[in-house]
Amino acid sequence: MNKNMEYLKKERNMSKIIRSEIFFAPLLIIIPFLVGSIFIYEWYSRGFVTGSSFFDVELILGLIIIFGNIMFDIPFIISLRRLSKKNLEKKK
């Protein structure tokens, strides 16, 4: 692995850092999903219902935002679960 691509490792404040990550996780996951849903709702209410194709981009953007985020959310959640399992094992 390229040395430049390595992350700063800290032995101090480890629990603080992990907590901050877990604290931000719901925001990082929920907000894009919410924004994507709003885009799709805009397409539905202003485009689909009225039969206008002008709002089709909203649908495309909504789908790109939701699926683009899900693609990274899943491995992120898996890594978080793995981390909490490791911490549980450590406590035992």
Next chain:
Amino acid sequence: MIKVKRKLEDTKKIINSIDFDAHWYRRVFHAFGASFLFYYLLPNDVDWIVFLKNWIPLVLVILAVILEILRLKGKISSDHFFGLRMYEKNRIGSYVFFAVGILILLRFFPQQIAIPCILCASLGDPVIGEIRNRFEKKHVYVFGFLICMFFFMATWFRADIRLMLLVSIIGGLGAIIGETQKFWWLDDDFMIQVLPAILLLVIWFSAGCFGLSLPGEIIAPGRMPW
């Protein structure tokens, strides 16, 4: 002695797990950037919303810059910043470049240019990063270009087909060049969005000379229900 050894081993384990986590944390943070497209859905005819639209992004970027200055001066420990890379230890963090790039696009570029460029930075960049981790360098250029090109095509599909193709090719090329060229003083998170935007601005102003008509706004601002 045994206790110290065990503690050292435990710490090593935690550091290893953090290493893995920081990688996905950065990816999710990047993908989160696509949420800023919500900016264009906000109504333009309500004064207080326009005020917030103008000031909130600027205030957020100023806060990020202040935080970074304090970190670089040593007033705030780097320990409080999760997922920083080694090369960012003594340099401005990528997240500031990412935020400044998005701010510039939102404020100074037409949304037709800003939207695909923001998508390239927020979704294209992490996908390219994953390709780089798994495949050869040539695949990074090819797939990276195709992914970024897709974002331009998906947003410009209502434009004249010649203009859409031109914009997609130039935009995709600009994004992949911006992403792959690394400078110590300028981050690829900034370049991947601003370089294609500048190239497209040239097309934007010269399209009329070639008889090509520019498309209208991609996202229509929302309306308040009252």
